[in-house]
Amino acid sequence: MVSPSGPTGAEGVRTSGADGADAANTFLLTGIGELTTNVAADGDPCGTIRDAVVFVRDGRIAWTGRATDAPDAVASGVDPGVRVVDAGGRAVIPGFVDSHTHLVFGGDRAEEFAARMAGERYAAGGIRTTVAATRAATDDDLRTRLAALVAECRSQGTTTLEVKTGYGLDVETEARLARLAAEVTDEVTFLGAHVVAPDHVGSAEEYVDLVVGEMLRAVVSHVRWIDAFCEEGAFTAGQCRRVLEAGRAAGLGIRVHGNQLGYGEGVRLAVDLGAAAVDHCTFLSDDDVAALAGSDTVATLLPGVEFSTRQPYPDARRLLDAGVTVALASDCNPGSSFTSSLPLMIALAVREMGMTPAEAVWAATAGGARALRRTDVGVIAPGARADLVLLDAPSRVHLAYRPGVPLVRHVWKDGEELRAAGASQEQGAATALANPPVW
Ligand SMILES: [Zn+2]
Numbered sequence: 001m002v003s004p005s006g007p008t009g010a011e012g013v014r015t016s017g018a019d020g021a022d023a024a025n026t027f028l029l030t031g032i033g034e035l036t037t038n039v040a041a042d043g044d045p046c047g048t049i050r051d052a053v054v055f056v057r058d059g060r061i062a063w064t065g066r067a068t069d070a071p072d073a074v075a076s077g078v079d080p081g082v083r084v085v086d087a088g089g090r091a092v093i094p095g096f097v098d099s100h101t102h103l104v105f106g107g108d109r110a111e112e113f114a115a116r117m118a119g120e121r122y123a124a125g126g127i128r129t130t131v132a133a134t135r136a137a138t139d140d141d142l143r144t145r146l147a148a149l150v151a152e153c154r155s156q157g158t159t160t161l162e163v164k165t166g167y168g169l170d171v172e173t174e175a176r177l178a179r180l181a182a183e184v185t186d187e188v189t190f191l192g193a194h195v196v197a198p199d200h201v202g203s204a205e206e207y208v209d210l211v212v213g214e215m216l217r218a219v220v221s222h223v224r225w226i227d228a229f230c231e232e233g234a235f236t237a238g239q240c241r242r243v244l245e246a247g248r249a250a251g252l253g254i255r256v257h258g259n260q261l262g263y264g265e266g267v268r269l270a271v272d273l274g275a276a277a278v279d280h281c282t283f284l285s286d287d288d289v290a291a292l293a294g295s296d297t298v299a300t301l302l303p304g305v306e307f308s309t310r311q312p313y314p315d316a317r318r319l320l321d322a323g324v325t326v327a328l329a330s331d332c333n334p335g336s337s338f339t340s341s342l343p344l345m346i347a348l349a350v351r352e353m354g355m356t357p358a359e360a361v362w363a364a365t366a367g368g369a370r371a372l373r374r375t376d377v378g379v380i381a382p383g384a385r386a387d388l389v390l391l392d393a394p395s396r397v398h399l400a401y402r403p404g405v406p407l408v409r410h411v412w413k414d415g416e417e418l419r420a421a422g423a424s425q426e427q428g429a430a431t432a433l434a435n436p437p438v439w
Contacts, residue, residue, distance in 0.1 A: 025059040025386065025415030028082055030067065033089040034395045037064055037380040038366040045366075046358050046396075054092065056386040059415035064380055091395050093361060095159025095387030095413065096342035097368025097378045100279050100300055100329035102191075103149045103184075104142055104177045105167045107133025109334045116309065126335045127167070127195045134167040134177070142180055149332065150184050153340045154418050157408040159387035160368065160377045162329075164227060166191030170199070171215045178222035187372055189255060190219045193228035193235050193243040208239050212246035220250050225276070229257040230266035237265035244273055253373065259283045260305065271295045277327065277371040282306065282314040293322040298371040300327040301363070303348040304337035316363075317354030327367030328360060347403035357397040386415035 035052035038045070053070040055063040063070075112126055134142070146163075153161055163181040165188070168174040174192050181188040192211040200207035216226075226247025228240035234257075235243070244254050254273050258266015260280035267288040270278035278292070279300040292299050299319050306313045319326050328345045331337040342364045349360040369378025376385050390410040391398065398407055411418045 026057050026082060027415070028084045029054040029056065029087060029092065029388070029390075030070075030084055031086040031088055031090075032092045033087070034091040035064065035380065036091070036093040036361060036365075036396055038094060038362060038378060039381045044358075045362055052092070054380060054386075054388065056388075056412070056415045059386050061380055061382050061384045061386050063382060087390055089394060090409070091391045091393055091398070092380075093157075093389050093391065093396055094365040094378050094380050095389050095411065096157050096364050097160040097327075097366075097372065097374070098153060098158045098329050098332070098340070098342060098364075099160075099162045099187075099277065099298075099327055099368040099371035100302060100331050101153075101161060101163050101340070102166060102331070102333035103153075103161070103163045103340075104146050104165065104181050105130050105134050105334055106137030106141060106145070107334065108338070112335065113308065113338070128198050130167045130334050131169050131198060135170070135173050139176060139180065142176070143183070146180060146184060149340060153330075153332075154411060154413070155408070156341050156343060156406075157389040157411055158340065158342055159385075159389075159411065159413045160187065160372070160374070161185045162187040162189060162225070162372060164189040164191040164194075165219065165223075166194035166227075168192075169194065169197035171210070171218050174215050175218040175222075178219040182222040186224065188223040189225035189227045190216065190223045190247065190252065191227045191229070191257075192216070192219070193240060195229065195234050204235065204239060208235070208242055211243055216246055216250055220252070224253060225255050226250075226252040227255040227257060230264060230269060231257065231259075231261055232264070233261070237269050240266070240269055241273070244269075244275070248273070255279065255371075259288065261311075267291060267299075271297050276373050279329070279331070279371075280305070280314070281319070282311060284315075284318075289318060289322045289324065292319065292324040298325045298327050298367065300329050300367075300371050301349065301353065302329055302331035302337060303345055303353060304339045304341075305331050306352075307344075307348055308337050308339070313348070313352040315354065316349055316359075320355070320359060325367065325370055326355075326359075326363045327371040328363040329368060329371070343399050343407065344403070346399045350400035351403070357400045361396045361399060386412055388412040 032052040035049040037047035039047035041047045053067045165177040192215045196204045228243045230240040254275040256270040256278045263283045271291040277298040277300045281299045301314045332340040346360040349355040366378040391407045392409040
């Protein structure tokens, strides 16, 4: 895209030259103290490069490497007038890939959260509270809330988002949610099998008939994935299998919510069906871990849930030591994890789940990409999308080392800079980038 009025994504970035074609999403990012590429090298899954340069051309990564190697390697492809952005020695990582969110809903459940913190136990049935508020909301209400949440995710460095339906639970509302979600992402998941709809309580099989029939037909053109909540209080493994197989027959990929509130069959069902991911994995038997280790199914851990419900955290170390591919995601939803912060997930995974900072950053980027079966995101390598996060820190370790601190300084999606929330407070990124680092 060539902007007739100049490089629209360039406000505030300290640049030299801006006359190159396609300037909005073509630039040279230099002065990177630590670059996390996620291209494994020399036993380092994060593919870390120090004193690095990234050349972005037309929204894609064209070249990465050490600055000292850049002149020869990049010279042939760089227009002399290309913008240069100086990272000032800071760290750059791939944009976060949040492979599990429930961002389309009405209302909130702050009172339920407060009650839970006062000692009440979390149960899956609270979802029905949000169903009532979502059904009552207009498209514009839902769209406005969704846009605000997407902006919140972006400002914290998330550049790829999965969004689920699952708060409509009738044909009309599930179709609305799928359509609205598809306005903000290609990664939309049909979760009609979230809980049995309030109008079908006591007749779960009848509700599953609706999900695999009329409801699936109403959403299928808007969605890429199908999901089911395999848990006591939600659906049995047999019911989930019916739903997931119907989705597969309709051309959808499979994801599963499982083993969140107790031991169960969710993980083995997911592996048996070749699901891209099984999410939660808080209560796992040795057989579950072995099944995951021998499969292509990613174990997606959602520590925001355990944080917000005071449940025990999943044991990421056990999974990693068994050779399971692990992703971290927010599960952003109004009931059990109303946070969209991947940096918080990284901090929790390191502090509470036995992950190293490098493993946690990998899981929130490359791991999320694996969970969505994507190879164009979660990695900074030639040909990949130029989805980049510049941290106000010298290394990715700071994401866990400085929990709660807003370290995401700049976000580029497809090579275009996104304005972070609160960015208007700054004099612009040029000034910000020129400021001396605080560490
Ligand atoms: Zn979920």
